[in-house]
Amino acid sequence: MKLKQFALLLCCSVVFLAMKSKAPIPAEASLNGAWSASHEGQQFSLLLQDGYCMFTHYDLAGKKFMMTSGGPYTVDNGKINVMVQFNSADKSDVGKEHAYAFQLSGDDLSTTVDGFEIKWKRVDEGDKNLAGNWRIIKRRQGDQMNDIPLRARRTLKLLTGTRFQWAAINIETGEFSGTGGGTYSFKDGKYTENIEFFSRDGSRVGMSLTFDGQLENGNWIHSGKSSKGDPIYEIWGRMK
Known part of the structure; x- marks a missing residue:
């Protein structure tokens, strides 16, 4: 898959939303904090805090910003429900609500967009400083x-x-x-x-x-x- 197509899929579906769980998510499980992923040398950042999320795709080495999107979210019955408040690549997505399933195992979060799986690693738990x-x-x-x-x-x-x-x-x-x-x-x-x-x-x-x-x-x-x-x-x- 070409990187441009990959980024577009992330943008349109707000990448971190996806994938049906094989088992119910425990009630105590938390997505709060920072998550990171990479693909072909480019970075993806996912912040989930206080019921709000921001996703960003960027190239750190090349100092290039690709896109970002986000908005308020809730977690219910193993799904993340997001109301999009901004999308730098597609303003028509603003105001739309997306509901998707996910898989969470410890510090590993898996999401899938049109069959393309993204594996995230937890950076922090959002429980200190100015979180x-x-x-x-x-x-x-x-x-x-x-x-x-x-x-x-x-x-x-x-x-x-x-x-x-x-x-x-x-x-x-x-x-x-x-x-x-x-x-x-x-x-x-x-x-x-x-x-x-x-x-x-x-x-x-x-x-x-x-x-x-x-x-x-x-x-x-x-x-x-x-x-x-x-x-x-x-x-x-x-x-x-």
């Missing part, structure tokens, strides 16, 4: 902090125990404005991102950015400089 689904609720502009109400156009940042991905999307129009992601650490008030993919500018892949960070009243206060060097001061809250 959660976050959105910007306030941003400083000049000397003033401005509220950012929840609207159809939004910026989300999904974090597991070790990986992150942000996405700027419009869940009504299907407009996709950009994404980036990779690994992160949060220790002693310092939040550091290591960029592995960036849809707007591949030259930023490999960069590490460090910010001041703290949790206060359940919110995440995030300040420092962006990848462009612009000062930022943001307050992020968990999606309800």
Whole structure:
């Protein structure tokens, strides 16, 4: 199978959805956390946290972003049910719901798209650091902090125990404005991102950015400089 065809199958079916289970999934089994897979030197990232998922296909060595998709999900009777809120390769998929079965065995997750099996390995269990689904609720502009109400156009940042991905999307129009992601650490008030993919500018892949960070009243206060060097001061809250 050609890689282009492979990626298209992943995109259209939101790759991680698939495959009928041979046995019921135990109630205690959890998909939370980060999962990774590779094919012909290219990478696939799957983040599942706080009922939200993001899937991304990228080429780390070539610094190329291929596509991403995601949205809220639930697990019921051995199936993952996903409501697509963004798809960078196919905006017509936004608003559609997909229900698929899967196989989970320890730290191994198997999915199949049109007979093509993908084997994922667990990266982390999404149980520490800043793990959660976050959105910007306030941003400083000049000397003033401005509220950012929840609207159809939004910026989300999904974090597991070790990986992150942000996405700027419009869940009504299907407009996709950009994404980036990779690994992160949060220790002693310092939040550091290591960029592995960036849809707007591949030259930023490999960069590490460090910010001041703290949790206060359940919110995440995030300040420092962006990848462009612009000062930022943001307050992020968990999606309800």
